[in-house]
Amino acid sequence: xxxxxxxxxxxxxxxxxxxxxxPAAVRxxxxxxxxxxxxSWQLMAAQGWLAVGSDAGEEGALGLSAAVAIARPLGYGLxxxxxxxxxQASICLADGGPTAYCGDVLESIVSGELVPAVAASPEGTCDxxxxxxxxxxxxxxxxxxxxxxxxxxAFVVAGLSEGEPALLWVQGASEGLSRHEVAAPDGYPLADxxxxxxxxxxxxxxxxxxxxxxxxxxxxxxxxxxxxxxxxGLIDRVLELTLDYLRTRRQFDRPIGSFQSLQHRAVDLxxxxxxxxxxxTSAAAVFDAPSSVPEQxxxxxxxxxxxxxSAAMTVCNQAVQLHGAIGITDEYELALHLQRALRxxxxxxxxxxxxxxxxxxxPQPQVAA
Amino acid sequence: xxxxxxxxxxxNALGDEEFRQIVRxxxxxxxxxxxxxxxxxxxxxxxxxxxxxxxxxxxxAPNWPLEYGGMGLDPGKLLIFIEEGERWGIGRFxxxxxxxxxxxxxxxxxxxxxxxxxxxxxxxxxxxxxxxxEPGSGSDLASLRTRAERRGDELVITGQxxxxxxxxxxxxxxxxxxxxxxxxxxxxxxxxxxxxxxPGIRVRPIRDFAGHEEFCEVFLDQVTVPLANVVGGLTxxxxxxxxxxGFERIFLGxxxxxxxxxxxxxxxxRAAGLAGDAAVTDRFAQFRMDVLHLxxxxxxxxxxVRRGEPLGPDVSLLKIWATETxxxxxxxxxxxxxxxxxxxxGAGALILPTFYRSRPPxxxxxxxxxxxxxxxxxxxxxxx
Numbered sequence: 001x002x003x004x005x006x007x008x009x010x011x012x013x014x015x016x017x018x019x020x021x022x023p024a025a026v027r028x029x030x031x032x033x034x035x036x037x038x039x040s041w042q043l044m045a046a047q048g049w050l051a052v053g054s055d056a057g058e059e060g061a062l063g064l065s066a067a068v069a070i071a072r073p074l075g076y077g078l079x080x081x082x083x084x085x086x087x088q089a090s091i092c093l094a095d096g097g098p099t100a101y102c103g104d105v106l107e108s109i110v111s112g113e114l115v116p117a118v119a120a121s122p123e124g125t126c127d128x129x130x131x132x133x134x135x136x137x138x139x140x141x142x143x144x145x146x147x148x149x150x151x152x153x154a155f156v157v158a159g160l161s162e163g164e165p166a167l168l169w170v171q172g173a174s175e176g177l178s179r180h181e182v183a184a185p186d187g188y189p190l191a192d193x194x195x196x197x198x199x200x201x202x203x204x205x206x207x208x209x210x211x212x213x214x215x216x217x218x219x220x221x222x223x224x225x226x227x228x229x230x231x232x233g234l235i236d237r238v239l240e241l242t243l244d245y246l247r248t249r250r251q252f253d254r255p256i257g258s259f260q261s262l263q264h265r266a267v268d269l270x271x272x273x274x275x276x277x278x279x280x281t282s283a284a285a286v287f288d289a290p291s292s293v294p295e296q297x298x299x300x301x302x303x304x305x306x307x308x309x310s311a312a313m314t315v316c317n318q319a320v321q322l323h324g325a326i327g328i329t330d331e332y333e334l335a336l337h338l339q340r341a342l343r344x345x346x347x348x349x350x351x352x353x354x355x356x357x358x359x360x361x362x363p364q365p366q367v368a369a
Numbered sequence: 370x371x372x373x374x375x376x377x378x379x380x381n382a383l384g385d386e387e388f389r390q391i392v393r394x395x396x397x398x399x400x401x402x403x404x405x406x407x408x409x410x411x412x413x414x415x416x417x418x419x420x421x422x423x424x425x426x427x428x429x430a431p432n433w434p435l436e437y438g439g440m441g442l443d444p445g446k447l448l449i450f451i452e453e454g455e456r457w458g459i460g461r462f463x464x465x466x467x468x469x470x471x472x473x474x475x476x477x478x479x480x481x482x483x484x485x486x487x488x489x490x491x492x493x494x495x496x497x498x499x500x501x502x503e504p505g506s507g508s509d510l511a512s513l514r515t516r517a518e519r520r521g522d523e524l525v526i527t528g529q530x531x532x533x534x535x536x537x538x539x540x541x542x543x544x545x546x547x548x549x550x551x552x553x554x555x556x557x558x559x560x561x562x563x564x565x566x567x568p569g570i571r572v573r574p575i576r577d578f579a580g581h582e583e584f585c586e587v588f589l590d591q592v593t594v595p596l597a598n599v600v601g602g603l604t605x606x607x608x609x610x611x612x613x614x615g616f617e618r619i620f621l622g623x624x625x626x627x628x629x630x631x632x633x634x635x636x637x638x639r640a641a642g643l644a645g646d647a648a649v650t651d652r653f654a655q656f657r658m659d660v661l662h663l664x665x666x667x668x669x670x671x672x673x674v675r676r677g678e679p680l681g682p683d684v685s686l687l688k689i690w691a692t693e694t695x696x697x698x699x700x701x702x703x704x705x706x707x708x709x710x711x712x713x714x715g716a717g718a719l720i721l722p723t724f725y726r727s728r729p730p731x732x733x734x735x736x737x738x739x740x741x742x743x744x745x746x747x748x749x750x751x752x753x
Contacts, residue, residue, distance in 0.1 A: 243749055255752040263745035264738070270749060271686055278665035279658075303658045352651070359654040362661075365631035367406065368456050 007062065008069040015049070015070050019077030021237060023333045026078045030187030030336070035149050036080040038115075044081060045112025053090030053222065054106055063288040064222055068229040068280055075233025075344075078336055080188055082115060082149050084230065088223035089116035092156045092167060093206060095215045101203040105154075105169060115151075118223070119144035119193060120158030120167060120216045123349055123357065129195060131159030131166050137201040138168060140176075143194050148347060150181045150191025156206065157195070158216055167212040169204040170195070186339040217294060220348065221301035225287055227344050228280045228301075228308035234344075235273050235308075235315045238337050242266065242319045262322065269318055272311035279307040299361035306354035309345040316341050370484055373438020373491040374427035381443050388446055392453045395428070406458035406629060408722040409581045412538045413462060413496060420462050424493045430467045437475060437483070438491045444616060445675035455625035463535040466490035466497035469613055470543055470562070477560075477601040477609050486562065489540075500530040500544030500563075500587060501610070507532075508739050510545070511554045511607060515589060517546035517561065524548075524561060524599070526569075526592045532733075536572045536585035539565055545610060548603050560606035562598040569593070579725035616674045621734045622687020624664040626727075630698035631660055633723045637702040640709060640716035652701055659694045666690070682747040685740040692730040692737065699727040 018040075029036065044050060052066040067087050074083055086109055093102045093109070108114040119129075129142030140159055147155065155170045170177065176198040179191040207215050246257030246266060256262055283304035286292050316338045320327035327334050345351070380388055404416055413420075423429045431450045433439020442450060471490055474483050489495030506513040515528025526546055536542065542563045549557030565572070569592040574582035601609040634653065643649045670684055703710035703724050709717045710724075731737045745751045 243751070246751055257751040258753060260742070260745075263749075263751050264741045266749055266751060267689075267741045267744045270744065271690060274666055274683075274686055275662045275690070278669055279662045282665040282668070303661055306655075306658060307662055355651055355654040355658070358658060359650055362654075362657055365628060365635050365657065365660075367458065367629065367632050 004062065004065070008065060011062075011066060012069040012073055014047070015073040016076070018043070018047075019073045019079045021077050021333065023078070023336060026080070026336050029080060030339075032187075033151075033181075033183070033189055035151060035187070035189045036082060040079075041081050041115065042112045044083070045110065050083075050086050050090075050112060051110045053087035054094040054110065063284075064225055065281075065284045065288055067222070067226050068284045071226045071229035072233040072236070072280075075230035075235075076237045077233070078237075078333075078340060080186070080340075082117070082152070084223045084226040085117050085148065085152075086115070087226050088118045088219045089156050091219035091222045092118065092120065092215050093169075095218055099203070099206070102169065102206055114153045115149065116154055116156060117147050117149055117152035118156045118219065119147045120156055120219070121348065122213075122217045122220050123353060129157055129159040131161040131168065131200075133161055134199075137199055138166065138205065140168070140170065140195040140198040140200060143192060145192050146182070146190045146347075147193050148184070148188065148190045150179055150189040150193075155193065156219075158212070161208070164209055165212040165216070166208045167206040167215055168200045169206055170198060170200055174198045174200075184339075184343040186336065186343050188343055214294070217298065221297045222287060224301040224305040224348055224354070225280065225283045227348060228276070228283065228304040231308040231312040231341065231344055232273070232276045232280050234337055234341055235276060235312055238315050238319045238334065239269055239273055241334060242269070242315075242322050245323055265318060265322065269315050272314055276304075276308050276311045279304045295361045299358055299363075302354040302357040302361065305349065306351040306358060309351040309354070312341040312345060313351075371438075372436070372487055373430070374425065376427055376435065376440060380440055380446055383446075385445065385449060389449050389453060392450055393457075395426075396453055396457045396459060400457060400459055404460055407460045408726045409579065410535060410583045411460045411462060412535065413493075416460055416462055417493070420464075420493055424491060429491060429493060430471060432467070433471050434475070437471065437487055439471075444677060448619075448671055448674055451620060452623075452625075455623055458629070462493075463496040463498060463538050465499050465543075466495060466541070468617070469499065470497050470541075472613060473543075473560075473600060473609060476612060477605075481597065482562075482600065486541075495540045496535075496538060497541045497543060498533050498536045498539035498565075498585075498587075500533055500536075500542045502532045503529060504531050508736055511558065513545055513547060513558070515544070515546045516550070517548050517559055517594075519548075519596070519603075522596045524559070524594045524596060526561070526563075526589045526594060528589050530587040530589070531575075531585075533572075533585045533587050534583055536565070536587050537574050537582070541565060542587065543600075545606050548606070552604060555607040557604055558606040559603050560600045560609040561594055562600065563592065563594055567592050567594070577725075578728075579722060616680050618680060618684050619667070619670050619674060619687065621730075622663075622667060622670075622684065622689075622691040624660055624667050624691060626730070627660045627663060627691055627695040627698060630695045630702070630723065630727065631657060633719050634698050634702045637706050637710070637716060637720050641705050641707065643705055649705060656694070656698050656701070659690075659697075663687070663690050663694060682743050685735075685743050688730075688734065689737050689740050689744075692727075696727045696731060699724040 049070050093106045109116055127143045129140050131138040131140050153172050157168050157170045159166045159168055176196045178194045181189050181191045184190050249256050283300040286300040287297050319334055326332050430439040431442050432447055435441035503513045517524040517526045544561055545558050546561055548559035569590040571588040573586045575584050576582055638644055702720050706720055709715055710720050713721045
């Protein structure tokens with residue numbers, strides 16, 4: 001094992017200790033509107049876990065592979081801290097070197113002080129925000145749909161300024177910004193953010209033009225891979241619950257896991273888990289490789305998200321079936337995973353969207369010539 | 370005694386990339402273009418000339434140690450050698466002598482057996498087929514009933530083998546036979562080496578749905594074999610046969626066949642004028658990702674092989690996913706091709722044979738149902 005693999009394994013182990021599944025706590029958060037626990041967010045920051053996004057893609061950095069090592073046990077433990085969103089915001093801010101102001105912002109994200117959300121998708125999942133250039137900054141008008149977490153302290157917003165993209169840092173408390181909160185299936189707060197004449201001073205401009213586009217794209221791809229790792233952790237846990245159930249639940253005087261038809265279905269779920277693991281690991285490696293071009297990153301990231309999302313839904317749905325009626329109850333842990341999967345799958349695009357995106361970026365098959 | 374042809378150099382001392390380039394150059398320069406990606410198993414009269422060249426070059430047995438005339442490749446280099454063959458679409462000949470008989474004789478055979486049988490395998494003069502399956506013994510192979518009765522220092526064998534690949538192209542057969550009908554089924558089996566010209570052997574090829582005669586029935590009627598042709602103990606055959614399940618199992622799950630399926634599907638989409646069709650694009654993208662993630666998983670197992678670690682029962686996953694993905698791709702190619710998908714002319718000249726070719730792999734090498742049983746038991750630890 002190389003030093004890096006060892007480091008990643010240690011990282012994974014310490015996140016696992018932090019993120020043990022606690023269904024009662026998850027249910028309490030689900031009912032609370034808060035979505036996640038700010039104190040645990042601080043604990044994560046204190047461990048340095050929120051810093052892994054800002055050096056992703058740089059030589060020598062642990063990069064996105066470290067983010068994956070963190071996200072998988074978070075998914076397993078049903079944690080709802082906005083980790084993938086913080087990584088996405090960090091890549092937007094850090095890639096290509098931040099301005100002085102953005103450097104400060106990045107610090108406060110990494111230290112856990114400031115919870116960011118990103119309303120900048122290259123796939124048009126949020127509506128267009130018009131950014132009018134004024135004398136002291138931009139003035140924004142528009143709506144961003146289903147931003148998560150809806151209760152973020154500040155937002156990375158993609159705007160269009162005379163047809164040119166601009167990436168902007170918008171304070172949550174800005175005048176003219178209003179939030180319309182909706183709850184995701186897992187109770188997590190999403191918000192439609194409405195911007196009416198919101199002023200953003202020039203020093204809060206993260207990037208413009210091709211730079212803005214590049215950062216938006218790279219951050220989106222990074223976030224997809226982190227989400228996929230979270231879904232992988234979720235699959236790990238649901239599969240574990242299901243296999244335990246198959247081993248212990250008895251009918252017809254024998255454990256139901258001894259029936260071949262159920263064994264073969266369990267194997268097919270395990271295969272999906274193995275494929276997801278390979279997809280996520282290799283997508284992170286592609287993302288981190290200095291030699292990768294944007295198309296390769298996008299193809300690998302979309303393939304990982306498409307795989308993780310369809311695998312997570314398949315595993316959750318089959319887990320419900322294999323559990324029987326107990327699988328439908330809200331009282332059993334499975335319900336929490338299904339609801340969580342529904343949100344993460346849809347967020348930044350589900351498997352349907354990412355198959356199409358993969359098709360756009362992946363090379364066509366060919367034989368050696 | 371020395372075996373085979375001396376090697377030009379110590380291949381394992383080369384860097385992986387350098388070795389890969391040497392193998393690639395040889396394959397690209399010498400392998401006949403017309404024999405690339407042939408969608409059926411070829412007989413010796415079709416590709417024997419090229420394999421004779423490999424034998425003369427000392428490249429016929431990449432998996433054998435140097436002392437027995439092989440290339441002596443370590444697992445990592447062997448992986449490269451085989452990947453390059455797959456990449457160039459090189460068709461296998463009846464190479465079970467190299468894949469199976471040699472390695473078994475290194476482990477279980479005696480010196481006399483090695484001297485008698487290894488040279489013929491290395492020169493390709495002898496080609497071996499595998500007499501395992503019987504009409505009543507497929508997945509439950511240990512129930513086999515072909516009888517071997519001991520008479521002095523000979524065995525007299527009577528029974529029937531079936532699904533014997535290329536038996537009509539073989540000079541020899543290695544077979545599992547019942548040596549002790551009273552023992553527990555795995556414990557009364559012997560592993561014997563036979564010559565196909567022995568009196569009492571009759572081969573009948575079986576035509577498959579692709580129109581090829583690749584597998585056969587082999588009838589054995591009082592075939593006499595010297596006891597010296599038994600490998601291992603007389604009732605040790607099951608153990609001998611099972612000992613071959615090493616890292617070679619990774620090749621049953623190689624991504625190359627489904628990758629070739631994608632090329633055929635791309636051609637089918639083009640021929641049907643369906644490029645850009647939303648439904649087709651969605652399925653095509655899914656298949657490409659299925660193959661991409663297969664190669665990601667394959668790479669994980671290949672890394673274990675390169676590190677010299679043994680493969681666990683989890684490797685069955687590769688076989689299941691590779692073969693079922695290949696089938697799904699080819700079924701879809703037939704489906705979108707309409708009339709072209711059911712005739713063997715035009716675009717169908719490529720589609721139909723590749724469709725046929727995609728069907729057997731889920732059955733041979735341990736059916737996918739058996740693979741799932743193994744995974745359920747040994748990896749998921751589900752109750753039996």
